[in-house]
Amino acid sequence: MATYEARSEVTGSVWKVVCEVGQRLEPGDTVMIIESMKMEIPVIAEDGGVVKQILVEKGTPVTENQPVAILEVE
């Protein structure tokens, strides 16, 4: 088992977390949505996997490339 970090690609704030710890995501699924530039920018689980940890909550300011969740893949 290996883990990887899902990262925000933009600076903004967490608008909505759309997954839960323990949830299995498919590659390309949305982990959470960041509000930036008045847009809703998704954080994508590139390789899918099981959500092990969510590192932010609604309203948390995030910077570009900041890890926001940890996922585990086989």
Add this chain to the structure above:
Amino acid sequence: MNPSDKPQSPFDRLMDDYEARVAKATAMGGPEKLARRKAAGVLNARERIAYLCDSGTFIESGLFGTSSSNPADRDRSPADGKVAGFGKVGGRETAVVANDFTVMGASSSSTNGRKIAHLKRVACQRGLPMVFLGESSGARLPDHMGSRGMGTLLGNDGAQYLRLRETPWASATLGPSYGSSSWYAVLSDFSVMRKGAVLAVSSSLLASLAIKEKIDPEDLGGWRLHAEVTGFADVVTESDEEALDAIKTFLGYMPAHCNEAPPERSVPAGSGEAMRDILGLLPASRTQVYDVRKIVRAIVDKDSFFEVKARFGKVAVTGLARLAGRSVGIVANNPLVKGGALDSDACDKITSFLVLCDSFNIPIIMFVDNPGFVIGTDAERKGAPGKIMNFMNALALVTVPKLSVILRKSYGQAYLNMGGGRNSDEVAAWPTAEVSFMDPQFAVQVVHAIEPGQPEFDEALARMNRDSEVWEMASVYAVQAVIRPRETRDYLIRMLDVHRLRMTNGVGQHLMRAWPTSY
């Protein structure tokens, strides 16, 4: 008469010698090295050429060339490590150089340098696409060592690395590629990389010696670096065969040379079928994002979209496609990534794509939906003003037809860069388009100094939103048409026909033929 009784021709011995020489030259680096490659699932140089070229069409140039600097190398340098010649790719004559890593690491030498120079000269003068299949250890040593070696082997061809884009060049990096093998990859109009290959100035061994630190070849020049950071890799593949297929696909969109229009294909059945539901691909909310590639695929001929640099500058999408069987270049903002806000990498990516399309007479179609350029300290450190103006300058130098369709947002300077106003031959907009100097949400705060929550904010925002709708722009003829989204494909096909370069048989002016090949 029994055949064995046939009198010997005076030339038999000569022809036997000829056949023996052919066998030796085509044996490459010997059965052991070839077996090791086969076991690793990697094609050898001659297999690569056979896969690339139409069956039986390859005619070799320089089969009997060998190393010439060091007499001791003559017998161990069949074809001097670079197999060169002419083959038909997709039915069209093409010049091909394939590095044979089993022969002295396909290192660059005097003889094989002359082979490459000849192939390039013929390709550029006679109008043939050029293909490089790279896998090389770099300059041959010790041949290049010392001032005599340097003086003898290097710098004798002032046009060695000249690019004037007379014909399309495609390259594949199919193993360790250092020195000239890397140079030809980045000089090419299209560069595909097979996973596991390395493209770098010099090997990790030499780099480790120079900086006294062990370097992983993947970090030095692996596919991730070139697909995501440098943008040198247009496409990444899992296998040699897929890489060669990618070259064939790329060349299929290209003319053989800059003085002819690209080839036309029949229109696949089912093209345009997705247009009925195209508006369903756009989110109902203006703040939500979507993948613009779905819209592109719905509009162009079925299965014709061939994306390049998909992992680099991802806020923009660039790719070749066909509309009604004719090659087009697609430039699109992708709101899925960072809302589509244009950054420095995207500027470089689009600029190089404009140069490619204009150089080879491929009309350009832009799909616009972006909130502007990325701003901030990081963007400035990356030289954003210079990148934005390079992009703008390239767009102004385009002489092939360029059409722009505003799908949704088009703000500020990015409006111009994405073909707004007279920066396209035709600008069309969907009724969903909104155009202004900046997003109304910000504009209310900047123009009226009203913050969200203040009593006048909502009214001012509603007014700004109305002013940003496309109808005002249409009323002053700054867009030539507001179109129903489902009619976009038909509109573009018609406008490409209207703007076809009839006076020059589809050939543009190529004002960017000497534009840099990378950034």
